Amino acid sequence: xxxxxxxxxxxxxxxxxxxxxxxxxxxxxxxxxxxxxxxxxxxxxxxxxxxxxxxxxxxxxxxxxxxxxxxxxxxxxxxxxxxxxxxxxxxxxxxxxxxxxxxxxxxxxxxxxxxxxxxxxxxxxxxxxxxxxxxxxxxxxxxxxxxxxxxxxxxxxxxxxxxxxxxxxxxxxxxxxxxxxxxxxxxxxxxxxxxxxxxxxxxxxxxxxxxxxxxxxxxxxxxx
Ligand SMILES: N[C@@H](CCC(=O)N[C@@H](CS)C(=O)NCC(=O)O)C(=O)O
Numbered sequence: 001x002x003x004x005x006x007x008x009x010x011x012x013x014x015x016x017x018x019x020x021x022x023x024x025x026x027x028x029x030x031x032x033x034x035x036x037x038x039x040x041x042x043x044x045x046x047x048x049x050x051x052x053x054x055x056x057x058x059x060x061x062x063x064x065x066x067x068x069x070x071x072x073x074x075x076x077x078x079x080x081x082x083x084x085x086x087x088x089x090x091x092x093x094x095x096x097x098x099x100x101x102x103x104x105x106x107x108x109x110x111x112x113x114x115x116x117x118x119x120x121x122x123x124x125x126x127x128x129x130x131x132x133x134x135x136x137x138x139x140x141x142x143x144x145x146x147x148x149x150x151x152x153x154x155x156x157x158x159x160x161x162x163x164x165x166x167x168x169x170x171x172x173x174x175x176x177x178x179x180x181x182x183x184x185x186x187x188x189x190x191x192x193x194x195x196x197x198x199x200x201x202x203x204x205x206x207x208x209x210x211x212x213x214x215x216x217x218x219x220x221x222x223x224x
Pocket of ligand 1: 015
């Protein structure tokens with residue numbers, strides 16, 4: 001299937017869609033990209049591409065698949081030689097686990113805070129606990145980084161990095177060069193952060209901190 005005709009529907013601001021873009025770049029896929037304006041979504045998108053109306057969606061030879069985690073697993077299956085998921089069943093499960101963990105224990109705090117349900121202090125406290133546990137999960141995989149599995153870049157890195165970047169976009173508003181203590185104090189975690197955010201596939205597909213800050217301010221009316 002490596003010669004499949006692929007079209008990715010995405011929006012530059014969307015972290016879920018960025019997952020799909022990173023996976024495709026990492027796979028070396030030849031693919032077309034269609035940018036969807038989420039503020040002014042064309043009718044044909046819901047009718048012809050994704051009835052849920054969300055990005056990302058990946059069209060493979062005329063069949064469309066949606067949901068970012070499903071899409072990146074599909075990309076891995078289309079390009080198995082890139083080893084974006086470990087073959088070992090336990091390691092594979094652990095890579096999937098860290099994606100869920102990051103979403104449920106770390107990322108979830110961003111919108112709770114932006115939406116006013118979590119104070120800044122509680123946001124920092126909850127995030128510190130999440131990052132401290134993330135450091136343990138990284139060390140359980142490998143004593144050295146930079147990636148989740150160690151030297152091998154995987155779907156765990158693909159899935160987490162767009163959200164990690166947006167957390168730092170938010171904390172850039174805290175001023176004073178704010179950094180989480182868990183990251184300052186733990187070299188493995190600090191290397192992971194640096195490693196996934198400096199990966200070319202991430203950088204080439206990231207719209208930049210300002211784009212997320214705009215969403216926080218304009219959609220969530222966020223202010224400190
Ligand atoms: N669970 C979905 C979430 C995708 C999602 O929420 N995408 C947003 C943009 S970041 C979207 O397309 N929203 C529809 C809209 O804004 O109309 C996934 O993982 O792909």
